Amino acid sequence: MQIKVIAIDDEPEALENLKILLDEQDDYILIDSCTNGKTAIEAIIEQKPDLVFLDIQMPEISGFDVISAVRPYFAPVYVFITAYDQYAIHAFEVNAIDYLLKPFDDERFYAALHKAKKQIELKTNEDLNFKLDALLQKTNANKKAMYIKRIPVKLANRVYFLEIDKVIYLKAENQYINVFLNNGTQHLIRDTLNRLESELNPEIFFRCHRSNIVNINEIKQIEPFFSGDYIMTLKNGDKLKLSKSRKEGLKKLMNW
Template identity: 40%
Template sequence: MSAPLRVLIVDDERLARERLKDLLAEAGDMQLVGECRNGNEAIAAIDAERPDLVLLDVQMPGPDGFGVLRALPPESPPAVIFVTAHRDFAVQAFEANALDYLLKPFDRERFRQSLARARDRRKALASPLDTELLARLEALTRRPPHEPERYVTRLVARVGWRMRFLQVEDIDYLTAEGNYVSVQVGKQSHLTRETLSALEAKLDPKQFLRAHRSFIVRLDRIEEVEPLPPGEYVFVLRDGTRLTSGRSYRAQVQRALELPT
């Protein structure tokens, strides 16, 4: 049997935490590693416990749920299921690569469906592709040798036990998930077994911009740019997604977008 999923509960309401604990106890492969009442406790607990899954409220004292996510390092983040009574944050939650969005009140079956997503995610991360097959598939993503460009035109991603080709022209942005990368294509995200730095070297810099240590964005998806005082920029994409660049990437953002220095 595989090790249980280590779960952290974050909710400022005691009764909500108790119900989540009762529901987790009904699943035989979940291990509760802690519970938190506010955002500051959550950030500290995630850093200390390194849970596989966080059941995260949105509105609570201190940093809210999205503030908790922003405070976490991009390396090996836990899976997150938002559990909230507020329906207005669903789009923002999925933009933050949340695994699911549970709207209170929910029933047992809906909760089981969320846990099933967490199990599927771990299977996808823990089950490497056949090495020879992956090498052949990756070779297919490159241009023919007679063409001068060395950049890929397709990426290989995991979809359960299957493999899917993602056309580079369809990609909106890519975000780091430890030794994996989440590739956003429209409303869907796919995991590919590479680091963000490795993919950066494979993507055409005329089409893609590394603007943060945790994300790469496709240039023609950027609709608006909002400068921030510390030297950062907020990118507003065509679909409304907002991504904030890192300060150390200021110069290359300005070059790529031809912004004033």
């Protein structure tokens, strides 16, 4: 009997890599793949997989949010996938839950796969559920503590810090992020929006577009644009696009 698998990651390349690795194993069948938390929740509840590879850092609905939403209905075995996140890794290790740290090699993947298969065969769901509950409780209790309060900026041999509450929005520019502050200044940092987004408070900072993260307290006006998109005018006069696919997330966050 094949083990049914669902893979969840907001990066298409990562999903393709998981598919290739799973295709090499006769005991597993990939029944679905999802690129966001909303479709992931629906897929897990409807298709009831034995095993889920779950990316933790996803926009709008995180991997932890997916688990919380699914828990009342179904409890598969999870292997978590994460970029470097010291807090998350510590939480996984404390609760003896397996994870894959990006980028991972084939050997590490197959080790996680073997461990998950043993859990499925031994039907240790009760123990696993206890560990998941402990992980979620610890995550929720420490959630605010893990959000950064300052962004470091390197300049020559010096490092200075930008206060997070002064950030209006962040814009991806190739391999850099342009940080716009409420004093009118801009600062380039070498980072990615995906990584930085995981360290920002999602109650304040929202991924309105694949290239932008906005401080919702700086939004002055929202108006319709083309093809279901919207344009947001900020308090400083700058305008940002709100993607059609991300509109519902902002509406919920702002009670719009």
